[in-house]
Amino acid sequence: NELQRGENVSKDFLQSSGLAERLAAMPDVTRDEVQAMTKGTVPEVQQVMLGENVIPTYAKQFTDIHYPDFEPASADSRYEAMRLAEASYDMNMRRDNLDGAEFAAAALDDLQDLDRRYRPGTTEAQALAKYGDYTIPGGENYREMLLTLPMGPAKKQTYEEWVAGGMQGQWSTKTGTAQEPVKFQSSHWDQPNVISHIRMNDRTDAEGKKVLFIEELQSDWAQEGRKKGFAKGENKQALAAQYDKLNAERNKLESKLSTADDADPATLGILDSLKTVYEEMLALADRMTAERSAIPSAPFVRDTKDWVDLSLKNILKRAVDEGYDRVAFINGKQSADRYQLTKYLDKLEFIRTSGGIAPGPDELGNGMLIGYDKSGHRIIEE
Numbered sequence: 001n002e003l004q005r006g007e008n009v010s011k012d013f014l015q016s017s018g019l020a021e022r023l024a025a026m027p028d029v030t031r032d033e034v035q036a037m038t039k040g041t042v043p044e045v046q047q048v049m050l051g052e053n054v055i056p057t058y059a060k061q062f063t064d065i066h067y068p069d070f071e072p073a074s075a076d077s078r079y080e081a082m083r084l085a086e087a088s089y090d091m092n093m094r095r096d097n098l099d100g101a102e103f104a105a106a107a108l109d110d111l112q113d114l115d116r117r118y119r120p121g122t123t124e125a126q127a128l129a130k131y132g133d134y135t136i137p138g139g140e141n142y143r144e145m146l147l148t149l150p151m152g153p154a155k156k157q158t159y160e161e162w163v164a165g166g167m168q169g170q171w172s173t174k175t176g177t178a179q180e181p182v183k184f185q186s187s188h189w190d191q192p193n194v195i196s197h198i199r200m201n202d203r204t205d206a207e208g209k210k211v212l213f214i215e216e217l218q219s220d221w222a223q224e225g226r227k228k229g230f231a232k233g234e235n236k237q238a239l240a241a242q243y244d245k246l247n248a249e250r251n252k253l254e255s256k257l258s259t260a261d262d263a264d265p266a267t268l269g270i271l272d273s274l275k276t277v278y279e280e281m282l283a284l285a286d287r288m289t290a291e292r293s294a295i296p297s298a299p300f301v302r303d304t305k306d307w308v309d310l311s312l313k314n315i316l317k318r319a320v321d322e323g324y325d326r327v328a329f330i331n332g333k334q335s336a337d338r339y340q341l342t343k344y345l346d347k348l349e350f351i352r353t354s355g356g357i358a359p360g361p362d363e364l365g366n367g368m369l370i371g372y373d374k375s376g377h378r379i380i381e382e
Helices: 011-016 019-024 031-038 057-064 076-088 100-117 123-127 159-164 220-228 236-259 265-293 304-321 332-339
Strands: 046-050 140-148 194-204 210-218 326-329 345-352 367-373 378-381
Touching: 140 304, 194 220, 194 304, 210 304, 220 304, 236 265, 304 326
Parallel strands: 210 326
Antiparallel strands: 046 140, 140 194, 194 210, 345 367, 367 378
């Protein structure tokens, strides 16, 4: 309880990491034991950049290798260069006509060319970003930063969950058996588990200062969760097993009822039991449907403050590391002008945050106004 009350402790993290359940079973636990349990459970946020850093760092290191001295078998990393060239850059047909050293040389040659073509800020690099047309004039070096959660290893069930789920799958120890890892797929991005996306470019202000300009900061995951609700993390196998058990009980009661005497007082008891089973099955079916249709929960996405803070920290770190003088964000008027709202705006919605009933049609209270374009992309948030 003391841990959960800490201002820097995320309740979502405690639940998703399994720490809450483990700590509940340990009335007395030391700081060292908590640190040992959290090792490897802290969510690792990854960056995916579209529009820069197109060629992986491990490929760039090969550009200074002299071809005559190149020996494909001398290092694992050189095999990786060959694999990259063959798999990603259509080199497979050339390999049939070249020996190993010649193919490696050709692969490195292509990597050098790609490195030159796709340096940050080039036309080719920026073409890999998806929404470069949704910007206001005057920016350079447009790119998109996606903050993602890795798919990671499969989540483990407890022993009790495995038993309740009908003991499906193999079981070797009580540490758990695999479940599907959390995955959210936004309609705007090819990459899974995007916590938030940041669209940015470079500008120079009236004072000649170098500005990192943020065109858009948004979380599709959080938005979908707010609309459809987040999954509660209930074990689907356990729910299905519980439903099957109730269904078997229902069949047994219906069989008894079919041969029961209406005048027998016991018949009324059968009817009462059957009614209870029906109600439990309906409630369970609702839970199963809600779990299937809900958005998977994960750290950062349930609370707007969490994903915004995470995004801002990444923006500020980038600004410092890359020598920007200032960071600026697009405002509502610029966003409206950028999207030519009379042409692109498809839907507006107002989400009340003040609670209670709105005072009247002209007084909606405090809240957030959100506008969407025809593709469902959020273009206004005030």
